[in-house]
Amino acid sequence: SRIPPLVQRAGRMPVTTAETDEEKSDWLRAEFFPPPMPVSSVPPNPVYPPPAWEWSPVSDDLLRRAADKMKPYKATFPDSIPNCVIKECTNLLIPFVGPILRSLDDLEHFPEDWAELRIPVLRKPGKPDYDVPGAYRPIALTKGLARWLYGAKDLQQVAEAEIAGILPRNQFG
Template identity: 55%
Template sequence: MDPNEIWAANRLVSGPASDGGRARVPTLSTRNATTRAVSEAITNEEKSAAFHKEFFPPKMNNSSVPQDPVYPEPAYEWRPISDDLLHRVIAKMKPYKATRAGSFPNCVFIFNAHLLVPFYGAIYRALDALKYYPEGWNHVDSLVLRKPGKTNYADPAAYRPICLTVGDARVYHAVKTAQLATQAELARILPKNHYG
């Protein structure tokens, strides 16, 4: 190793820590809907607030749910999750969708469903029977990605959020959603030609 290489290595080792080339969100410009005045979001806190306003609608001032609602009789009888439904839901999952760090990606469930379904089916049925929801499953990591092809990345609308969830919770939610949608269709709760 020659002296120049040693000097370069020393400079890299003793230099300040960096973020490894992490993408930086540029200064964002937001327009007030009533005054039409443009304001800039420069700090991370201001950018976070601009993204929050763009991605999430404001809370309603008044709830549309009556104070003392009277619910009709259930339209269908609740049934536990079946292993067959669990197999069908896992088969429809996208294999390489990202999950939270430390949790199983979808491909683990897809390629090992024959091994996992007997265990996960029993666990999910027990969660329903005990009316228990694991604490960490409601935690979601939200990331902001640029929408490709946009000309102005100073506009918060040029970005989109993605949510990283726990893999186990993702399967559970997908099964419960499929179960609810199937029962709602069979009980004719949804209007005809309902989209979604």
């Protein structure tokens, strides 16, 4: 592993050290992902209001807009389509990929491997000491097509919420 031994301190004095990869992983996981709430804040048997809008599949226009918003060189899953390919080839991909992405909703299917992600750990630049978990940050590597679909659905949900008037006036995205 390229991460040096991690140290937890009390003031300036080291208290415990994580030497093995397993120990370091546990410490970084605890730093990045806080434990879940012990009790759900959702009351039992909640009564939800009626839907504020009618669901509709993502359109080609939404897929185009989502592709335009993608960062071209953001890292994706190793065996996935890179964002730059989606961004540069949108007009070629939409006639073929658009119907497939829409059919996933129609069939109520989501590919299992699209839910898989990898979380590599990167050093935060300019930190004086890299032996503490807070000197690192996680990045999520996801599948390119899944990210494209998520982006289109996100644009759709925000637009529908704005039209329905359920977002605060100063809420952005």
